[in-house]
Amino acid sequence: MSLEDLKEKLSKVVEPGDMVPRDYEKDGCLLEIKARAEQVEAVAKAALEADCFLESIAAVDFTNGPQIIYQFNSCTSISRVLVRVQLSRGESVVSIGSIYDAALWYEREVFELFGIRFDNHPDLRRLLLPEDADFYPLLKDYGKVHAFRSTEDIYGE
Amino acid sequence: MAAWQNLVNFLGPDLARIVVGLVGVLALVQVNALFLVWLERKVAAHIQLRIGPKEVGPFGILQTIVDGIKLVSKELITPRHVDRKLFVLAPIAVFLPVLVSFVVIPFSERLLIRDMNVGLLLIFAFSTFNVLAVLVGGWASNNKYSLLGAVRAVAQNVAYEIPLLLTVLSVVMWSNSMQMSEIVASQSKVWHVFWMPVAALLYLICALAETNRAPFDIPEAESELVAGFHTEYGGMRFALFFLAEYSNMLIVAAVATTLFFGGWKSFPGLGFLPVPGLIWFFAKTYLLIFVAIWVRWTFPRLRFDQLMNFCWKIMIPAALLHLIVYAGIIKLIH
């Protein structure tokens, strides 16, 4: 599936304004999508239909709340797509584990490192940390922190 | 001489002979274990582009003695939840029957402790004790890994006994006797291995399986079950299992030599050499053991169900067919 197919499927779910093309040579991805927490499942379904696989789920902590980045790629052509979901502290997201099995472990990792809960996740327990850990290490108010910024400082919006 | 006379008067000639023989067998088994451990390590090393033991003694010969001292000096730990009596019994039960089997092996023309007319049957009867002892050891250890190992060992040993006995039956038919010295005597012109090479091959494969050597060493597969049925054993108890395995290899190779390769008779054509029968016997036995070690370090191991399938679907039909064919041949010849 080419990038155009993916764009077409995604345009049914998110507004065209939220789909920002990126420079592959510099940024490593072709398209960036800003989604809201409720749109995540639909976006994942669209990516599945476009024959993409889930490459990674990362999260970053900002002063205005953590942000989850879903990364989809396809093995037939370069089509790395970043889906950015800005959350507020304490907000939870629907798990896409029923769509992509790879998400199960990525979501567990994001949960234990950032404290973001995933609804409908079949088995949300800690993956890398000990089971009885009660802290979320990668949040910017834990441990040695060099900088704590807002999304505006980094992305300019 | 006077001491010998006293012993004979006290026990009676037969019993005295057996006692002396058993002492000699004990000595043989210990020296054999010493030598075999060294041989295995050296052969394995050279196959693997290494050298093996070389520090202790010339060519590392004394390495085994030093390892034995280390094992003897270790604390005998008995874990808390084991069945104490059975736990202690298992290594002993594994080792003792092997000693008894040596009573009927013809080391040379006159070096035979007791020439029983069912000598072969005695050997196979006592080799089944091994299975029982392994099961007892695995069960008594109160450990899932040990139990898995012991169960597999029992299944494997019991399964491979059948083709073993069937091939030996062919040899017995051919030489018309179960007496070990008679079997050797019937090979005075041609060794049995030239008459029935398939039987020799089947016997050797079953022998590898009976002694739990690779590629049939699932019960003690290190990488799968840590150490199988002897996971919980340490120190001298572990050494006894080891000793039993090497003694078993010696027995099995000695029986193969007697049944197929002419026992203590010289290589065909080299009868003029002034070499005593004992040397020929040991040369052939250790050659077979060398082949067993060679096979161990070359092949990976079979998965358990593949092992059992191999026995039930290939070995047993082959052995049965062999038996029927040779029964027919014997009938035709006579």
Place this chain on the structure above:
Amino acid sequence: MANEFLEPITEQTFYLNMGPQHPSTHGVLRLFLKLDGEYIVEADPVIGYGHRGHEKMAESHLYEQFLPNTSRMDYLAGLIFNHGYVAAVEKMTGIEVPPRAEYIRVICAELNRISSHLLWFGTYVMDLGGFTPFLYSFDDRENILDILDRVSGSRLTYSYCRFGGVSRDVDDEFITATHQFIERLRSRWDDYHNLVTKNVIFIHRAKDVGVINREVALRFGCTGPILRAAGVPYDVRKAEPYSVYSELDFEIPTGTKGDALDRYLVRLQEMEQSLHIIEQALERLPDGAIKAAVPHKVRPPRGDYYFAVESARGAVGFYIVSDGTSYPYRLKARVPSYGNLQVLTEVLPGTLVADTISILGSIDIVVPEVDR
């Protein structure tokens, strides 16, 4: 008057723990298995025994200071991780790398790939019970380690790449040693194929064992030899060419069924392809500088960036969020063994315990890169 009967025993499963200390789970992996006799009903890999917090460390270290950490994540393919990280930052900052440095990086990365595959080969066959090929492959691997030691200073965990190039130049001795090594490894293929690939017992242990087909592999995000053995010719070096791979000529070996034997053959052929790449790179090695002039503390512009390379185990990606200072704001390493390990939860149920070893070995997991 009713009699009381015992509840009939319907479930005879028991739990077996292939614990963190086990001769076959390479690294500290714990497999929590639910067994029914010899068959696996459920498999749950438990990881985290080697979690060192590399990503948190990245946030309080300079970009230059984090470079050694990348090697420790996957210690068997340390140079490839180095390369990926360094190239990610270079792309962000717009640093141009001189061609000689690019070729040197490619040669060392491919040597590293071969050494990782050789180690996998030895340990895989050793797990199956054949102890000898392990020593042969380590003998070959020693040569690679010596070559890389001479040029980078370390045998296993390298910090050889720098922003803008590499730290030290290669000399003629390196080139002759590499040529000798290529010849020597090529002469070994016969030994390996005769001893292992054509061995009936090995084929029985690896054929039709642990089939991971295309659909399962993509669902779990597996990349690398697993995906290629399932028939998908996806290799980051061809799909998203980086460094000088677009100028070099090599093939992507693929399999058909996705069983352990296919994965084994794919990796052996990959080693041969790597030798081919190294030969071409050595031939074309240009003269010139080995490092571009780069500011003392590199300061990438604000924004987020992603860069992917092909490691011995699959696609490795570095996702870096920068706030304009010389410290990364967030660094996420996307590691291939994550998906590769997770696929066990789908592949293991229904197989025998003895096959676990074969499947685990054929997937080639390095647990520290999963744990980071």
